[in-house]
Amino acid sequence: MLVWLAEYLTPYASVFNVFSYLTMRAILSVLxxxxxxxxxxxxxxKYLQRLQVGQAIRDDGPQSHLAKAGTPTMGGILIIASIVLSTLLWANLSNHYVQVVLAVVLGFGLVGFVDDYRKVVxxxxxxxxxxxxxxxxxxIATLAAVYLYGNATVGAETQLLVPFFKDVMPQLGLFYILxxxxxxxxxxxxxxxxxxxxGLAIVPTIMVAGALGVxxxxxxxxxxxxxxxxxxxPLSGELLIVCTAIFGAGLGFLWFxxxxxMVFxxxxxxxxxGAALGVIAVMVRQELVLLIMGGVxxxxxVSVMLQVGSYKLRGKRVFRMAPIHHHYELKGxxxxxxxxRxxxxxxxxxxxxLATLKLR
Structure with missing residues (x-):
């Protein structure tokens, strides 16, 4: 939004030309x-506390978590608001990549909101x-995938990039959507x-978003x-603004x-x-690298899949509790x-x- 305003004002005052630089807008997006x-x-x-929108704690989980009962949840509203507002201010909104990310963020946000609302309200x-x-x-994911496939203008947008191999880039065709x-x-x-x-999920999210921005x-x-x-x-550079918005919103949320x-x-x-990271990885053709960077x-x-599969097949659990972070809590x-850690x-x-950028 401010990009268009800066373009309009630049002929009258050259200082506004600074906002045409992607790196400057990325910094401003974070801040x-x-x-x-x-x-x-x-x-x-405070508003969530007044509504008594508190987190319910499982009785079969680590006993230390019982003290968290009643902590306000639905704090993701803060993250979404920060990402969307920052992106609207500093990104080029005519870029269809940016439009798709915003649509995915709002769509998945609505699904999560309804789920949380039914649970806690x-x-x-x-x-x-x-x-x-x-x-x-x-x-939502299928609509985004079909739209991206239908609007691909260069062959590289639908190729699969294989990490560490510079010449392995098969054309996916319709498998791109899947x-x-x-x-x-x-x-x-x-x-x-x-x-x-x-803070367990937000910090890896911040790190992966920053790397996807690179x-x-x-x-x-x-x-x-x-x-x-x-x-x-050609159009992927503008996604840096969205990635830095996620980075800044994540840092702000981590404060609380x-x-x-103070809030979940x-x-x-x-x-x-998660959906935002996924769709950005698709756009920059780094789906396999996302598997590496999102190792946590x-x-x-995988710990949940192993736990459920083992219990159904053998009647035994692999971990004391899944997901695996609870396993280590129960270990003391x-x-x-x-x-x-x-x-x-x-x-x-x-x-x-990030090393895959050079090790090819």
């Missing part, structure tokens, strides 16, 4: 999303029934599973793309979500953030130790993912 989060956070938390422990939650996630669907829905639910401890900027810059031997995607948390993000936040999300998801690790693992995974 804007961060300040919005810090400004709106206290008021939202209507006191329905099931929330939105799983089949309906999955249906709406699937519908891959995009699974990446968006899968990442959304993986982040949701990870969101079980104070990929978006490099892919959208012809010289960098040629130097790094990655496909040049760090241990001991709820499904409205976790489902949305993968660990959490204090919650802050689990959180920080998972953050460290996430940093390692993100660095490995």
């Amino acid at each position: 804007t999303a961060l300040l919005i989060s810090l400004w709106l956070g206290p008021a939202l938390i 209507q006191k329905n422990p099931r929330g939105l029934p799983a089949r309906w939650k999955y249906f709406w996630q699937s519908l 891959l995009a669907y699974f990446v968006i829905v899968g990442t959304s639910n993986a982040v949701n599973l990870t969101d079980g401890l104070d 990929f978006a900027y490099a892919s959208g810059h012809a010289n960098f793309a040629q130097y790094l031997n990655i496909p040049y995607l 979500n760090t241990y001991p948390a 993000m709820g499904d409205v936040g976790s489902l949305t953030l 999300f993968v660990m959490e998801t 690790w204090p919650e802050p130790r689990v959180i920080v 998972f953050w460290i693992l996430s940093l390692v995974f993100v660095l490995i993912g």
